[in-house]
Amino acid sequence: MSKVLVVLETAGGQLRPHCLPGITAAKQIADARGQELHLLVLGADTGAAAEIAAAGYGAAGVHTITDPALEPFTAEAWADAVIHAVKTLAPSVVGGTASSTLRDCLPRAAAVLDAPLCAEVIAVKSGDTFTRPISAGRALLDEKVSGDLVFFTARGSEFEPAAAGAAAPVSAIEGASVATRGVEVVGIRKTESSRPALTEASVVVSGGRGMREGSNFKVLEDLTDLLGGALGASRAATDAGMVPADLQVGQTGKIVAPNLYIAVAISGAIQHLAGMKGSNTIVAINKDEEAPIFQVADYGLVAKWEEALPRFVELVKARVS
Amino acid sequence: MTKILVTVKRIPDPDENLKFTAGGLDLSSVKWVPNAFDEYAVETALRLADDVSNKKNRLAEIIVLSICPQKQRQHMTQFLAMGADRGVIVDADDSTLDTAAIAKIIAKVAEQEGVDMIITGKLSQDNEGNQVGQRVAGLLNWPQACFAAEIDWDREGNALAVSREVDEGVETKKIPLPGVVSVDLRVVLPTSVRNGVNPADHAFTDGPRLASLRGITMAKRKKVAIKTPADLGVTSSGGEATVAVNAPPARKAGQMVGSIEELVEKLATEAKVL
Numbered sequence A: 001m002s003k004v005l006v007v008l009e010t011a012g013g014q015l016r017p018h019c020l021p022g023i024t025a026a027k028q029i030a031d032a033r034g035q036e037l038h039l040l041v042l043g044a045d046t047g048a049a050a051e052i053a054a055a056g057y058g059a060a061g062v063h064t065i066t067d068p069a070l071e072p073f074t075a076e077a078w079a080d081a082v083i084h085a086v087k088t089l090a091p092s093v094v095g096g097t098a099s100s101t102l103r104d105c106l107p108r109a110a111a112v113l114d115a116p117l118c119a120e121v122i123a124v125k126s127g128d129t130f131t132r133p134i135s136a137g138r139a140l141l142d143e144k145v146s147g148d149l150v151f152f153t154a155r156g157s158e159f160e161p162a163a164a165g166a167a168a169p170v171s172a173i174e175g176a177s178v179a180t181r182g183v184e185v186v187g188i189r190k191t192e193s194s195r196p197a198l199t200e201a202s203v204v205v206s207g208g209r210g211m212r213e214g215s216n217f218k219v220l221e222d223l224t225d226l227l228g229g230a231l232g233a234s235r236a237a238t239d240a241g242m243v244p245a246d247l248q249v250g251q252t253g254k255i256v257a258p259n260l261y262i263a264v265a266i267s268g269a270i271q272h273l274a275g276m277k278g279s280n281t282i283v284a285i286n287k288d289e290e291a292p293i294f295q296v297a298d299y300g301l302v303a304k305w306e307e308a309l310p311r312f313v314e315l316v317k318a319r320v321s
Numbered sequence B: 001m002t003k004i005l006v007t008v009k010r011i012p013d014p015d016e017n018l019k020f021t022a023g024g025l026d027l028s029s030v031k032w033v034p035n036a037f038d039e040y041a042v043e044t045a046l047r048l049a050d051d052v053s054n055k056k057n058r059l060a061e062i063i064v065l066s067i068c069p070q071k072q073r074q075h076m077t078q079f080l081a082m083g084a085d086r087g088v089i090v091d092a093d094d095s096t097l098d099t100a101a102i103a104k105i106i107a108k109v110a111e112q113e114g115v116d117m118i119i120t121g122k123l124s125q126d127n128e129g130n131q132v133g134q135r136v137a138g139l140l141n142w143p144q145a146c147f148a149a150e151i152d153w154d155r156e157g158n159a160l161a162v163s164r165e166v167d168e169g170v171e172t173k174k175i176p177l178p179g180v181v182s183v184d185l186r187v188v189l190p191t192s193v194r195n196g197v198n199p200a201d202h203a204f205t206d207g208p209r210l211a212s213l214r215g216i217t218m219a220k221r222k223k224v225a226i227k228t229p230a231d232l233g234v235t236s237s238g239g240e241a242t243v244a245v246n247a248p249p250a251r252k253a254g255q256m257v258g259s260i261e262e263l264v265e266k267l268a269t270e271a272k273v274l
Ligand SMILES: Cc1cc2nc3c(=O)[nH]c(=O)nc-3n(C[C@H](O)[C@H](O)[C@H](O)COP(=O)(O)OP(=O)(O)OC[C@H]3O[C@@H](n4cnc5c(N)ncnc54)[C@H](O)[C@@H]3O)c2cc1C
Pocket: A207, A208, A209, A210, A211, A233, A234, A235, A236, A237, A248, A249, A250, A251, A252, A253, A264, A265, A266, A267, A268, A269, A270, A271, A272, A275, A285, A286, A287, A288, A291, A303, A304, A305, A306, B036, B037, B125
């Protein structure tokens, strides 16, 4: 029986939680096709597979490829491993959550296998037709991908994390020839933060160019921390160096869909909206009543942040304490 | 001399409203503009090639490649005016080609030209695939450095050190050449691209450069080769098909509030998010 195969990422011997929505998307595709769901764990140490198999997530099997060349991640070695898994398991669909990892390696593998890839899927219409946003989310494309093998990546904000189910058996795939082709990962600069990850936070507070300078973000950070949220920003604010680049929300930044999104001094360019329109409740504070952000806001307040924010912090403080 | 191939796409002006037809998009009257990420890609190539102390000393030849109808090549002219050396047009309506075919065409031209480096945009702003660069690297079996924010060209070592924007932060990856780079926004910040010849702290003007008047005149004299997908032996497999294009569901209309007190009250009692 043909399968739908999900590529998973692990860290410190555990499944990375951002992979769970990709499993849900894959399960929907597998159900629509009447096929089995299978999971693939790649790494130098695939010990996490035992725990993943115990949770099952609705899968019929968990497969591992273990090779020192798979860590740290490189698209070159990971694509080799995915290609080998496809040749061994003969799935009809391969995919996972649209993380920077899978966005990097899956198109490479798809090209070598001459297969189409549907990127950033937000809904599964049928076994071969998926919805994905185009033109900064101003249109939704229903795309049919056909052939013996197709690839997909699914937007993490649009699918529920997969829940644990019955345990699945683990088996190791041997004989992969995995090579990094002379590339070397020198290191990774992580932005240290005690706040939840932008893409996982239930509250996101973002500031834009109208905040004028980095030190003014202090009051936004106070609000963020009171709400237990993550801090975000527009491109104009990150480009101006007010906050680190990886806080950028939008078409080319993080795609977020929290329960509450608060946009302060952000005009609401389409590229920004593309990254936050899916939020449950949107609040906009802007001094310009014509700002396009108000068109997507559930609650809009025309005000200068200098006047509105300190009071906002005070009132929220009174409520949460 | 080092050869850099830069891929460039034309897209419908993202600042114009989309026109929806029954289940599709009407592109008949759109204004075509260059994909912003491809402007960044051309600027990156120019910064790699520039010797800022000696304009005559170019460190690389820059070839721009676009798959588009031959008659709609204003974007190509713009890139030649910015300073790219010559162009290749593969004459086809790219909206009728699969992504797989676009990548095969690019890989084929790269082989024919014998290039050392391919620079693509990370994303086409209309299609939003974020996959062409990765595909080309796979087809050529070359290393890849995608979502590049900073590039150091090690000419002696024939390699690039690329800082790439990943979910957890910024990763630095060294790739031997030939290789493929896809560029993200921040590659056009003033000090993001270094070629070992210019002082390490040399600051370029922020963003892609504008074409000079001289550049515009020169562009008319630059060579643009015209090919077809058939010349390159590439056909589209039909693995991707558009079933429908729809407007996203509108958000339910929001409300304006008069004060921060009212806002907090409503967030607490109406939206129940506080
Ligand atoms: C290819 C491409 C990709 C892009 N990707 C992204 C992306 O991922 N994310 C993103 O955000 N942008 C992106 N952009 C940029 C986007 O087009 C806008 O330029 C950017 O979002 C604007 O940021 P902003 O709203 O902070 O600034 P502006 O548009 O300058 O707006 C500032 C706002 O602040 C308000 N303001 C000023 N002072 C005050 C005050 N004292 N109190 C209250 N309000 C005040 C003003 O009224 C104004 O509305 C992209 C652009 C391109 C071309």
